[in-house]
Amino acid sequence: MSPKWAMAIDLDRCTGCGACVVACVAENNIPVVGEAEVEKGRLMQWLRVARYWDGEYPEAQAIYLPVPCMQCERAPCETVCPVYATYHNEDGLNAMVYNRCVGTRYCANNCPYSVRVFNWYDHKWEKPLDEQLSPDLTTRSRGVMEKCTFCIQRIRRAKETAAGEMREIRDGEVVPACVQTCPPGALLFGDLSDPHSGITRKLKDPRRFRLMEHLGTEPRVAYLKRQKGAGR
Amino acid sequence: MLDRRQFLKLGGATAFATLFGGCDKVQKKLIPFVIPPENYVLGEALWYASVCGQCPAGCGVVVRMSEGRAKKIEGNPLHPVNRGKLCARGQAALQALYHPERLSRPMKLSGARGSGTYAPISWEEALSLLMAPLKKVKAEAPASLLMLTDPIRGHAGLVAGRFMKAFGSKHRVAWDPFGADAMLSANAAVHGVRDLPEHDLANARYLLSFSGDFLETGISPVHYAGAYGRMRGDRETIRGKFVHFGPRLSMTAAAADLFLPCAPGTEGIVALGIAHVMVRDRLTAASSAAGRLADDLAAYSPEEVEKKTGVHAHDVVAVAEEFVRNQPGVAIPGTGAATGPDGAFHCAAVALLNVLAGNVGKPGGVSFPNRTPAFAKYGAEASLLAPSPESGYAGVREAIGKMRGGAFRMAILSGATNPAFTLPPSLGFGEALSKVPFVVAFASFLDETTSRADLVLPVPTALEAWGDDIAPVGHSGAVTLCQPVVEPFHDTRSMPDVLIAAAGELGGGLAKALPWRSFKDCLDQAYGGPGGGMETALQRGGIFGESSSTQSPGRTASGVLPKATGRPIEGDPKTFPLELHLFPSVTLYDGRGANLPWLQEMPDPITTAVWRNWVEVNPKTAAGLGLADGDGVTVTSPSGKITAHVAFNPGIAPDVAAMPLGQGHTRYGKTANGRGENPFALLPAGETYALQATRVALSKTKLPARLVRFANPEGQWKISNLM
Amino acid sequence: MTRKRPPAARRIDPLDASGYLRDVAITCLALTLLLFPGAAFAETVPQPIAYSHKIHVTDYKLNCRFCHSSANKSQYANIPSVEKCMMCHRSIATDRPEVKKIARYWNGKKPIPWNKVIDVPNFVYFPHKKMVSAGIPCLTCHPGMDQAGTAVQNLEFGMGFCMDCHRKKKVSIDCWTCHY
The missing domain is CATH 2.40.40.20 (Barwin-like endoglucanases)
Structure with a gap:
């Protein structure tokens, strides 16, 4: 049975520290664009930690919401791609194939979560900063859309290791970079098709919700609401 | 022989090459090893353990190595401080390693002093430039040597400390702009231990934070963030509640269930207000401390606290009641409270809450583990390996005064704390440094401080060097070890290595004080070396045996209420609102x-x-x-x-x-x-x-x-x- | 109307001397033979040593993986180190001129600067170990290597070639299997 990868983000644990953002940048060869390009809305980070304000002083509060690609089961981005560069793969992931992409940007426009980023130009890594680039995945060139892949290179590596040892992938064996580093342990990743996996159990929590559920996109990223008060 | 198909293809290729000349013309090379490293499989990554040097928290890291290059830094899962997690700053250490502006060679001043223009030189020339004045100062006025660093921990601190002592100068100054001075003196006053406590957030049911920044930049952010996550979600039926007092809604404050803003510089008063309610309403078991403090606390009634701090009296009462009802609970002071003019008062008031709640030495409370059993063998020198996490401001200020007075003939600078940037400019550090005839800096980058040196010696990063470290909190006796996980990317030498070599050349007492061939040799002798268990320790990233001994608090609580100095902060409120x-x-x-x-x-x-x-x-x-x-x-x-x-x-x-x-x-x-x-x-x-x-x-x-x-x-x- | 595809995404090649192992980079005459990414052809690529696959594989029956030892362990099949060559040639055929060249590299502690013959585009993830563990003979993709002198590539690696086999063996043809 093919896995159903999913991520759970526990807002009760998230502190908004941004360690996941830098982990993602380091893992996925994401370029730095500079101040002027960020102002144009061209920040290339695949994962953002949105911050929302509520209330006024002295009752003001802030809440953080890490937003990676939701890996929607019914992804709005897929239906609008004219060249099938983004499609649903056999693991139920919303795949993005760079060498097919012709850069129409329809997908990004149709994404309600605004998680897709576009390569407006060829990014340069000043030498020797390019020594850091991971050989596990490509760097993307101008005119190509990109987005969070749930660290497909790590999924592939785990699959190969498991196949080499003639076994199934174990729960917790696939860990995307953001999940790996999250200091308070707010992120959890796993296989929903396994009834005993950590994520299946985690998502039975009544605090579970998904972003913009009314759109019917069926995201594979689920959130757990923040709680109030002591005890459960 | 070419067949037709291949000929056509070649023709196409030629045409392509003419049109788009220059894109892929150079023959790609395949360069195999002469001798491949052990356990090496091309394309398969290896992980090596090291220590993070991006802040003083001392987290353990593992580095992903692929084809001889570091590709990613993650937390070391075996390390007790960060348990496999790492913050944004720690992960970015990779960019420091490969930074285009990193110093790759020794450099000597080529322009005017302080101009920051340098010419690259060889290490031989650099060492002779270093040794000539060093020998002269040693012979003529050894006390006029200044060493200004960040707080150096582990055996590098031993090397630096012994070097200065044997050299004959007591002017070894360490500077850390976020030193925990206030917390240390508060703990000495309240607990009788001049050390940082272990705040056991993970087992607490209630967390009170006073201008705390323990989730972002405090003493050990990754350690505390992990404990915070466990406090929130790791227990079946308990979710710890978190209340934050402070003048600013910070990232840490945003994580709180209840953020109660208070006027700046009044955190200690809020804490004493809570203590007042605890004692007045007999919420805690009648302890001797409570009895002694009752009279002094009378002045901090919730109504009085509301007037001074802006926190509602009913909130003070409610928090005090909740704090007592949800034990174990822990109160933690943060940088925001500690770095005010009355920092020690704020921290002591907060520490008092832990005493009144009876949480000292209990799970979910505060404790003072003995973190340095490994260094006990050094006796009095142990403090060189595990220095107190102070700012060292008084020492720096004194040193600046002496620099200006021409007391120093030579200065050795090292570390990332960059005093020319992080000290108030009116102290005149830069100008004072120019009065020192010869300044040598050990550095990875030119910054506001190192660019004022006469000689700059490039050092390896934590990923390229041998070393050991001891974290300020988050463990009970763990020593972190690091090895060069990558081949040194530049022609660098670590400061302990240079000091050991210099001591050997200066001879006499110096050579005796630093009797090693290299810093690696020093570590080998300290940790058993190859064959003595050091390999395993290096593989794991350190020695994580937990000691059960604790530093016994001299007294559980002082009978005296901490006093605010009432030192006014600078500026007239009318002009500076x-x-x-x-x-x-x-x-x-x-x-x-x-x-x-x-x-x-x-x-x-x-x-x-x-x-x-x-x-x-x-x-x-x-x-x-x-x-x-x-x-x-x-x-x-x-x-x-x-x-x-x-x-x-x-x-x-x-x-x-x-x-x-x-x-x-x-x-x-x-x-x-x-x-x-x-x-x-x-x-x-x-x-x-x-x-x-x-x-x-x-x-x-x-x-x-x-x-x-x-x-x-x-x-x-x-x-x-x-x- | 056809639209030009954007340039291919780049995968970092760990053996590409331009980016990696610069410290062992060699000064060698830049050859101007252009290789189409994705296509290689049976032109003889000049090599620093006139190595013969035929002698080693066909005449002396060495297993391919004796030299390309990580083919079953890694994404890359790897080119043997000079040390690997010297394991045998310290005592075998030491008088041959080409073997003497190896010894010269060995004595000078210099790597042999082989030229790349088989080049899959950077946006392809091709794990040798998956092919080996699936029991695909090396000669399926490298036909004629056993009869060749220095390495040749007699087959064009188009995506169609990969897909034919993937379909026949009923393995994944998901784009993300090879392209990410």
């Missing part, structure tokens, strides 16, 4: 991260600003001053004047202006330079060091640049959906 609240940047820390593009481009958690600094004010205060979000302002204090952009923070006290530290570099490379101005410039150069030490005025100014923020591209959602 806002109190300045400076805090370490979540991304740049004290400024050392400012040259790393990943950190510059990581949106700040509160303002989502990137690449520039700002001043946070309450929107209502700003409206009164005629300021809009994003406006340029001049921030004026009695001691200095800088410009910044306004960023609204709806959760900041109305009489406070808050600024992150870390930006405003002028000599730290092209990534860091020119990104706003340095808020350290606003601080007075007083006898004591405090970050919350001055008042400021804001006036609208036109600034050429704009503050870029990574706004929420999907728009604002109803927060009630998320909570």
Whole structure:
């Protein structure tokens, strides 16, 4: 049975520290664009930690919401791609194939979560900063859309290791970079098709919700609401 | 022989090459090893353990190595401090390793002194340039040697300390702008232990934080963030509650269930108000401490506290009752409270809450584990390996005075704390340093401090060097070890190595004090070396045996209530209406991260600003001053004047202006330079060091640049959906 | 109307001397033979040593993986180190001129600067170990290597070639299997 990868983000644990953002940048060869390009809305980070304000002083509060690609089961981005560069793969992931992409940007426009980023130009890594680039995945060139892949290179590596040892992938064996580093342990990743996996159990929590559920996109990223008060 | 198909293909290729000449003409090479390293499989990554040097927390890391290059840094899962996790700053250490502006060769001054222009030289020349004045000073006036570093831990500290002692100079000064002075003296007063306590958040049911920043930049952010996560979600039926007091809605405050803003500099009063209710209402078991303090606490009734701090009396009572009802609970002071003029008072008041609640030495409370059993064999020298985490301000100030008076003939600088950037400019560090005839700096980068040296010696990063470390909190006796996980990327030598070599050449007592061939040799002797268990320790990233011994508190509580000094903060409230609240940047820390593009481009958690600094004010205060979000302002204090952009923070006290530290570099490379101005410039150069030490005025100014923020591209959602 | 595809995404090649192992980079005459990414052809690529696959594989029956030892362990099949060559040639055929060349590299502690013959485009993830563990003979993709002198590539690696086999063996033809 093919896995159903999913991520759970526990807002009760998230502190908004941004360690996941830098982990993602380091893992996925994401370029730095500079101040002027960020102002144009061209920040290339695949994962953002949105911050929302509520209330006024002295009752003001802030809440953080890490937003990676939701890996929607019914992804709005897929239906609008004219060249099938983004499609649903056999693991139920919303795949993005760079060498097919012709850069129409329809997908990004149709994404309600605004998680897709576009390569407006060829990014340069000043030498020797390019020594850091991971050989596990490509760097993307101008005119190509990109987005969070749930660290497909790590999924592939785990699959190969498991196949080499003639076994199934174990729960917790696939860990995307953001999940790996999250200091308070707010992120959890796993296989929903396994009834005993950590994520299946985690998502039975009544605090579970998904972003913009009314759109019917069926995201594979689920959130757990923040709680109030002591005890459960 | 070519067949037709191949001929056509070749023809096509030629045409292509003519049209798009230059793209792929050079024959690609395949360069195999002469002798492959052991266990090496091409294309398969290897992980090596090391230590993170991006802040003093001392987290253990593992480095992913692929084809001889470090590719990614993650937390070491075996390390007790961070348990496999790592913050943004730690992960960005990779960019420091591969930084284009990293010093790759020794350099000697080629322009005027202080100009920061250098010419590369060989190590032979560099060492002879170092040794000549060193020998002269040793022979003529050994006490005129100054060593100014950041707090050095582990055997590197032993090497530096012994070197200075044997050299004959007692002028070894360490500087850390976020030193825990206040917390140390508070713990000495209240607990009788001059050390940082272990706050057991993970097992607490109730957490009180006073201007705490333990989730972002405190003493050990990754350690405490992990414990915080466990406090929230690891227990079946218990979810720890978190209440935060402070003048600013920080990232840590945002995580609280209840954020109760208080006036700046009143954290200790709030804590004593809570203590008052605990004693008055006999909420705690009658302890001797409670009895002794009852009279003194009478002055801190909730109503009185409301008047002074702005925290409602009923909130003080409610928090006190909840705190007692939900034991074990723990109270933790933060940088915001500790770095005020009355830091020690605030920290002592907070420590008192732990005493009154009876949490000292209990799970879910505070304890003082003996963290340095491994260094007991060094006796009195143990403090060289595990120095007290102080700022060292008094020492630096004294040293600056002596520099100016011409007392030093030579200075050795090292470390990332960059005093020329992080000390109040009115202390005149740079100008005083120019009075020292010969300055040598061990550094990876030219910055405001090292660019004033006469000789700059490049050092390896933590990923390229041998070393050991002991973290200030988060363990009970763990020693972190590091080895060169990557081949040194540049021609660098570590400071302990150079000092050991220099001692050998100077001979006599110095050679006896530092009897090793190299720093590696020193570590080998300390940790058993190859065959003595050191390999296993290096593989695991350290020796993580937990000691069960604790430092017994001298007294559980002093009978005396901590006294506020009542030292006023600088500036007339009429001219300078806002109190300045400076805090370490979540991304740049004290400024050392400012040259790393990943950190510059990581949106700040509160303002989502990137690449520039700002001043946070309450929107209502700003409206009164005629300021809009994003406006340029001049921030004026009695001691200095800088410009910044306004960023609204709806959760900041109305009489406070808050600024992150870390930006405003002028000599730290092209990534860091020119990104706003340095808020350290606003601080007075007083006898004591405090970050919350001055008042400021804001006036609208036109600034050429704009503050870029990574706004929420999907728009604002109803927060009630998320909570 | 046809639209030009954007340039291919780049995968970092760990053996590409331009980016990696610069410290062992060699000064060698830049050859101007252009290789189409994705296509290689049976032109003889000049090599620093006139190595013969035929002698080693066909005449002396060495297993391919004796030299290309990580083919079953890694994404890359790897080119043997000079040490690997010297394991045998310290005592075998030491008088041959080409073997003497190896010894010269060995004595000078210099790597042999082989020229790349088989080049899959950077946006392809091709794990040798998956092919080996699936029991695909090396000669399926490298036909004629056993009869060749220095390495040749007699087959064009178009995506169609990969897909034919993937379909026949009923293995995944998901784009993300090879392209990410």
